[in-house]
Amino acid sequence: MIKIQKLVKAFGYFPVLRGLDLEIGAGQFVALLGPNGSGKTTLLRILAGLSKPTSGTITIGGWSIPDEIAAVRQQLGIVSHQTLLYDTLTAEENLLFFARLYNIPTDERMDRIHALLNNVGLGARAKDVVQTFSRGMQQRLAIARALLSDPAILLLDEPYTGLDQDAAALLDELLHEVAGVGTSQRTAIMTTHDLRRAYELTTHVAILQRGKIGYFGETAVIHDLPALYAETVEAKTIT
């Protein structure tokens, strides 16, 4: 589904990603872990086509980045720690705007918007302006926005930032039930610093260290994720 080979990204003379290789299969839910500055967000931004790689090859669903980015964008949904929403528009207007951008057929738009709003528990607030929503509600709306085009791949960039416990628990449910991440129909990559959540939610774990993948494997075979994380991060830092 996603194949990354020898990916390098440098800002000026400072390399952030240094020959990163990673292969993610269809339906996998991958937790992308790593210390601050290890390149997690940079990697997601490259996959989303927001940043160009310095060198290396990336293919998503057979399409290469950045040459065939238009085809890749059709398959992507993004949830970030920023909601990427417009505060002065209503929930319905926000989704309607993105439905137009994603060329969702006119006769399907409103049905799909209302179905998604109901799924994320915001059906009753469809006509309310986003700036009146709590942070948790805004993040649920952000998930609805990301799912509007029914993307095959979800990129989740620290989606739990700023959420209280209840809102975070609700987001856990949403990611499984509504977004269907980690199921055969949807692949997801989530950057996070929350090791417990990464362990509980994901099917695979990738640990970034010094711009490369220090560890990649199935979550189910990991006995102690914090220990593995510390070992991977610290071992490579010394060299």
Place this chain on the structure above:
Amino acid sequence: MKKMSFVTPYWQVVGAVLWKDLRAELRGRELVTSMLLFATISVLIFSFALELDAQAQSETVGGVLWVTVAYAGTLGLGRSLAAEKDKGSLDALLIAPVTRSAIFFGKMLGNFIFTLMVAFVMTFLLTILFNINLFLPILWIVLLLGCLGFASTGTMVASMSVYARARETLLPIMLLPILLPVIISSTRASIAIITDLKVEDWLPWLQLLVFVDGVFIVMAYLLYGYIVEE
């Protein structure tokens, strides 16, 4: 298979971005209100500061109009693009399967409408304060073309400066020198029309304005994708 189009139709994107900006402004009234307040205060200061006879007033009012529109417009441009960047919604636009210049034209049309509204209100205000009739059909064409040049150049430069830390300072420093051809030709054409000079006195300025608008719009169309790219 690889020949099929994955990109949303161009004018649908332009329309969607324009609809979003107008809808947000109708509800929030942040941009036009601040632009109008700034422009009104500026015009009032000019009207009290410049004690001129009738002839000098008619030769000055065109300059006052365009200086005010340019500064108030710059204020609006900064806020328009900064709001997209600060809330991350610019990323959401750029991730969508759309041609990037379509985003530019949507934003530009929104900024054009807001700037034109300010120019219209200022024309009305200057007519009262300077006691000179500015409701001249040909002057409206200058206003339309001048605001179009301002919005196209301004949207492009504001998209560049929005990534900088000191963007509020950087935008006018970058924008105003680039805008000089638009401001000079708009001002000279306006003054010639208001002072009732012959067609051959204002037509070259109008032609220059059309040319400059065309150049800036084509440049923005070609370069916008590179401007918003990291």
